[in-house]
Amino acid sequence: MAAGAIDWVALAASLRYKPGWAFRIGGPLNGFLCVFATTTDSGCPTRERATQHMFSLPQACDTPTAARWVFGCLLQAELHEAGEFFAVDGFRPHFPHHQDEGSPYELLDRWPASSKE
Numbered sequence: 001m002a003a004g005a006i007d008w009v010a011l012a013a014s015l016r017y018k019p020g021w022a023f024r025i026g027g028p029l030n031g032f033l034c035v036f037a038t039t040t041d042s043g044c045p046t047r048e049r050a051t052q053h054m055f056s057l058p059q060a061c062d063t064p065t066a067a068r069w070v071f072g073c074l075l076q077a078e079l080h081e082a083g084e085f086f087a088v089d090g091f092r093p094h095f096p097h098h099q100d101e102g103s104p105y106e107l108l109d110r111w112p113a114s115s116k117e
Contacts, residue, residue, distance in 0.1 A: 042084035
């Protein structure tokens, strides 16, 4: 490993966040940070579900830069989760994309045009 290059597997093993959240390096060619979150199911609040957020690893960097990048990934995952749960009278105006719909980390505005008048 080059001087200053991060050992992503070791970093992932050292990370801590909320209870129920875990980190691993995986995906194709071990090129992704996989963030696993066991949370309340936004579709059925009486049960829990495990969710995986995957982020393509950046080029070689030092530990502080890598840690800051991971923190940014957590903010994106939390934005997605907030969109899942936030509701106004049962309507979820920022419900995020899933799978092949588009970026799951894009802040969406799903208000009908009629409600913006």
